[in-house]
């Protein structure tokens with residue numbers, strides 16, 4: 001049906017998806033569904049999906065001989081342009097598969113990088129994508145030449161802007177150095193903004209969540225921010241911060257940023273660190289979950305996993321189960337990581353008041369906590385305190401007066417002062 005409509009548009013690339021289900025990785029089906037969505041976002045149409053069950057990924061060819069044959073037949077049958085593997089391939093796997101199958105082979109990482117390349121709009125975003133692509137390429141160079149030379153066109157060959165992507169090792173290194181410098185400059189500006197924010201006491205709420213959960217829709221609903229919201233993965237790449245005033249005059253800053261996804265490429269995390277880390281400088285985290293998605297649990301898991309990887313400490317979390325208008329099951333929605341959970345529809349404005357109240361409450365709890373904070377100069381006792389953070393948490397639970405203690409950089413935070421303590425915990 002699309003053919004007539006896309007007459008003048010760029011020809012859609014025809015792709016076949018391949019994944020491996022291993023002992024520790026059994027959600028390959030969902031992962032391939034997601035890869036199909038990523039493909040759509042990248043402008044490709046998926047014609048077939050192939051899953052191989054294996055103990056582990058084949059080290060030389062990703063999938064086994066029989067499966068390669070199967071994929072090859074599918075490629076011929078559908079006249080496919082490209083085969084997309086669901087895991088990051090080694091240079092050897094690339095070359096071998098490519099040789100066997102005879103059409104372009106790419107992996108999930110290249111697909112995600114390609115989408116990021118298409119979507120980056122600010123100079124920081126563009127530099128971050130380019131850095132990620134360059135680093136990926138540098139680690140996949142074979143015989144001193146980028147594998148791009150054989151990719152032809154389409155997915156995997158696009159960069160931010162119209163940069164020439166095919167480069168040799170030396171050029172890539174030079175370019176990496178240049179891009180890193182540029183990026184450092186751009187990020188200095190962000191630091192300045194952050195410092196300014198610290199000077200003014202308006203609390204910052206970071207909106208985090210899986211890609212397509214409805215983060216931008218929520219920010220738009222709250223503040224009319226005009227952030228692009230789309231039923232596509234990675235609609236948002238650049239952080240947007242907007243002020244919101246509650247009816248009682250209380251103010252909060254909301255930051256919407258790039259969404260998370262399973263198997264988020266390592267190079268992307270590195271390059272996008274400063275963007276992804278927005279949550280690190282927030283006073284509270286608003287975790288938006290698409291509860292109409294059957295894959296919700298795995299998505300939530302990915303979000304907490306990513307937050308951990310980014311070392312975003314134990315901030316107060318409000319989880320908003322979004323798209324409640326589409327959610328039909330009646331069972332309760334739980335999130336053990338969250339301090340509070342609410343149900344909302346960002347699109348239709350349900351539950352927003354309650355959500356704001358919950359955020360305001362966790363922020364207040366945090367404020368009380370900060371007033372009681374035991375703070376230490378950097379280097380004074382961080383190791384002892386770090387250890388103590390864990391001990392305390394257990395100890396308090398045993399006493400039945402549960403108190404949350406955690407370390408955020410050089411500070412020890414206690415949620416409540418222990419009863420009748422005459423000595424500081426570490427003096428005992």
Ligand SMILES: Nc1nc2c(ncn2[C@@H]2O[C@H](COP(=O)(O)OP(=O)(O)OP(=O)(O)O)[C@@H](O)[C@H]2O)c(=O)[nH]1
Pocket residue numbers: 209210211212213214215216217218228229230231232233234235236237257258259260322323324325326344345346347348
């Ligand atoms: N039915 C329904 N759809 C919603 C709701 N909230 C968001 N959506 C839709 O979900 C899709 C994704 O919304 P976005 O706001 O772009 O999601 P996001 O989390 O910002 O996604 P990324 O920027 O890609 O990470 C859009 O098509 C929205 O219209 C909701 O409450 N109900």
Ligand SMILES: [Mg+2]
Pocket residue numbers: 215216217228229235236257
């Ligand atoms: Mg968004």
